[in-house]
Amino acid sequence: MSSNAQETASSATQPAITLSGVGKSYRLYERPKDRLLELLPGFGHRGRTHTALAPLDLKIGHGEVIGLIGRNGAGKSTLLQLICGTLTPSSGQLKVDGRIAALLELGSGFNPEFTGRENVFLNGAILGLSKTQVAARFDEIHAFSEIGEAIDQPVKTYSSGMFVRLAFAVAVCVEPDILVIDEALSVGDGAFARKSFDRIMALKAQGKTILFCSHSLYQVEAICNRALWLNQGQVMAEGAPAQVIEQYERFLYAEEHGHSHAQAPTSTPTLTGAQQPPRFTRVAITLDEQPATLSQVPEGQTGHSELCIQAYWQGPADWPAPSFAMTLMGSDGRMIASAGTHIDRISPQHDAASGEGQIEIRLPALSLLKGEYWVEVYLMCENGIMFYDQQIPAAHFTMSSPERMLEQGLVHLPRRWSALDPALPDMTVE
Numbered sequence: 354m355s356s357n358a359q360e361t362a363s364s365a366t367q368p369a370i371t372l373s374g375v376g377k378s379y380r381l382y383e384r385p386k387d388r389l390l391e392l393l394p395g396f397g398h399r400g401r402t403h404t405a406l407a408p409l410d411l412k413i414g415h416g417e418v419i420g421l422i423g424r425n426g427a428g429k430s431t432l433l434q435l436i437c438g439t440l441t442p443s444s445g446q447l448k449v450d451g452r453i454a455a456l457l458e459l460g461s462g463f464n465p466e467f468t469g470r471e472n473v474f475l476n477g478a479i480l481g482l483s484k485t486q487v488a489a490r491f492d493e494i495h496a497f498s499e500i501g502e503a504i505d506q507p508v509k510t511y512s513s514g515m516f517v518r519l520a521f522a523v524a525v526c527v528e529p530d531i532l533v534i535d536e537a538l539s540v541g542d543g544a545f546a547r548k549s550f551d552r553i554m555a556l557k558a559q560g561k562t563i564l565f566c567s568h569s570l571y572q573v574e575a576i577c578n579r580a581l582w583l584n585q586g587q588v589m590a591e592g593a594p595a596q597v598i599e600q601y602e603r604f605l606y607a608e609e610h611g612h613s614h615a616q617a618p619t620s621t622p623t624l625t626g627a628q629q630p631p632r633f634t635r636v637a638i639t640l641d642e643q644p645a646t647l648s649q650v651p652e653g654q655t656g657h658s659e660l661c662i663q664a665y666w667q668g669p670a671d672w673p674a675p676s677f678a679m680t681l682m683g684s685d686g687r688m689i690a691s692a693g694t695h696i697d698r699i700s701p702q703h704d705a706a707s708g709e710g711q712i713e714i715r716l717p718a719l720s721l722l723k724g725e726y727w728v729e730v731y732l733m734c735e736n737g738i739m740f741y742d743q744q745i746p747a748a749h750f751t752m753s754s755p756e757r758m759l760e761q762g763l764v765h766l767p768r769r770w771s772a773l774d775p776a777l778p779d780m781t782v783e
């Protein structure tokens with residue numbers, strides 16, 4: 354093999370990102386002056402060391418899409434910032450093969466005194482592009498950002514939405530090899546969020562390496578091919594997203610056991626902008642034809658009751674019709690069951706002129722045992738990854754099980770009993 358061929362082969366097999374013992378810790382002091390005193394001879398240790406990220410070995414291959422999950426303060430942003438070089442590690446070595454574009458803190462890397470245009474060139478230079486290369490992409494970046502004439506105003510005059518749009522446009526238009534995103538999968542408002550999401554998916558399809566942290570476990574499972582769960586700076590699990598998320602959810606469940614679901618309903622805040630993503634206009638939920646809301650709480654009977662959800666929405670008529678999903682939650686906040694049009698391969702339709710659509714789902718003969726239950730409903734993009742609107746919770750109902758007073762658990766499962774003696778008949782319980 355020639356030396357050139359060897360080089361090519363080694364760079365093809367080289368991971369996009371390699372971390373060897375990379376960690377980050379901070380010295381924390383009760384009083385600011387302790388920091389100074391510690392530097393002086395004779396004053397001894399005045400502070401304590403806080404480990405934001407314990408030393409970590411990690412290899413990320415080209416084309417991998419990695420999701421970081423974990424609670425607040427777990428070390429997710431620290432890891433992303435170390436990889437992007439905006440934080441210096443306290444230990445270890447880090448190698449990056451390719452150009453990284455990052456969306457970290459809002460507008461980090463932007464100089465507030467410079468105009469948007471100047472910042473695009475500044476950012477391009479930071480990302481290793483020549484002035485000519487940035488100039489060649491400038492129109493695309495400007496158009497993508499949709500900030501219009503504001504491009505020639507200093508960015509200190511921008512709203513946070515404009516800031517994010519421009520930062521996102523630069524990050525995705527400079528053809529990065531590696532895209533690092535801190536909680537920005539739904540950048541900005543309605544139509545822009547959708548466009549950004551499509552661009553991220555296009556980068557994924559082109560085989561780019563993507564790292565992002567998200568509190569949406571669903572998104573991590575839908576988009577990533579590997580997940581990494583961090584807790585208090587330690588890697589708790591790493592591997593296939595479904596497995597890592599399951600472990601993380603078990604951990605959260607154990608930590609939060611007893612958590613009540615009886616909270617005020619949350620709904621996506623009203624968005625402004627010309628094109629709003631699809632939103633619910635009405636959700637009607639009934640149990641045995643009795644309205645179920647948060648204040649009207651009908652009671653059903655195990656095996657006899659039917660839950661019906663009718664959802665109405667409106668969205669841009671030229672977008673694909675959204676996917677609808679519902680979840681059934683127990684009183685401890687645990688999800689008991691779910692259904693989604695994208696999962697069942699149903700394509701809801703909407704009116705081609707008004708963008709209005711509706712769907713009904715019926716769950717007959719509910720097998721839920723005695724207890725309290727909540728319903729949550731969601732509107733999502735057609736492939737069920739990006740959330741447009743939600744009602745959490747949307748309705749509340751209870752179940753009673755007069756025929757099964759002693760049966761424990763959440764659901765009644767149909768079963769067949771068999772006597773070991775073949776002469777005796779089998780017994781089926783529906």
Ligand SMILES: Nc1ncnc2c1ncn2[C@@H]1O[C@H](COP(=O)(O)OP(=O)(O)OP(=O)(O)O)[C@@H](O)[C@H]1O
Binds near residue numbers: 403431
């Ligand atoms: N400059 C700093 N000085 C001291 N401690 C810090 C500093 N920056 C971060 N930390 C600490 O490091 C730990 C990890 O923080 P990090 O921001 O990486 O968590 P995270 O998982 O991204 O959290 P979130 O989901 O809230 O964004 C936290 O305990 C945080 O308080």
